[in-house]
Amino acid sequence: MNPPDKSVPEKTRETAALYFKGVTDERPYDLWRAFDKNLARDLSLFITGQMYAREKIPHTVRQLVTVAALTVLVRPEELKLHIQAALNVGCPPEDIAETIFQTAVYGGVPAVNTALKVLKAVLEEKGMWPPEPAEARP
Known part of the structure; x- marks a missing residue:
C-alpha cells in the first residue's frame, strides 16, 4: 500500500x-x-x-535550469536566490558556473558576466571563494 x-x-x-x-x-x-x-x-x-x-526532474537539474533562465533574462536578484538554492540542493559551484557559461549563446556575454558576478558574491558569502583549483580536486 x-x-x-x-x-x-x-x-x-x-x-x-x-x-x-x-x-x-x-x-x-x-x-x-x-x-x-x-x-x-x-x-x-x-x-x-x-x-x-x-x-x-531532480532538484539539482531544476535549479540549474532556473539559473540558466534567470541568467539569460538578466535577473540578478532572483538569480542570487536560486544560486543559493542550487548550492543547497547539492549543485557544485563548477556546475553552476558551467550552466551560466552555456547561456552565452542565447543571452550574450554581458548576461554571463552579470551572472558570474552574482555567483562569485554568493560563493564569497558562503566562504567558498576562491574555488579550489581544478587540479587539486579528486
Whole structure:
C-alpha cells in the first residue's frame, strides 16, 4: 500500500526549507506577504509546493535550469536566490558556473558576466571563494 501523498502546504514547507535554508536576503514570499498575505500564500503554494516540489526532474537539474533562465533574462536578484538554492540542493559551484557559461549563446556575454558576478558574491558569502583549483580536486 502506498503512503498518502503529502499535502501541498507540507510540500511547500519542505521544499522552501530545502531551497532557501540559510538565505538571509529578503525572499520573494516575504515581499509578497508584505503587500497581500492571501496572494502570497497562493503564490507560494503554487510555485514552491506544486512546481518546485514536482518529482519529474531532480532538484539539482531544476535549479540549474532556473539559473540558466534567470541568467539569460538578466535577473540578478532572483538569480542570487536560486544560486543559493542550487548550492543547497547539492549543485557544485563548477556546475553552476558551467550552466551560466552555456547561456552565452542565447543571452550574450554581458548576461554571463552579470551572472558570474552574482555567483562569485554568493560563493564569497558562503566562504567558498576562491574555488579550489581544478587540479587539486579528486
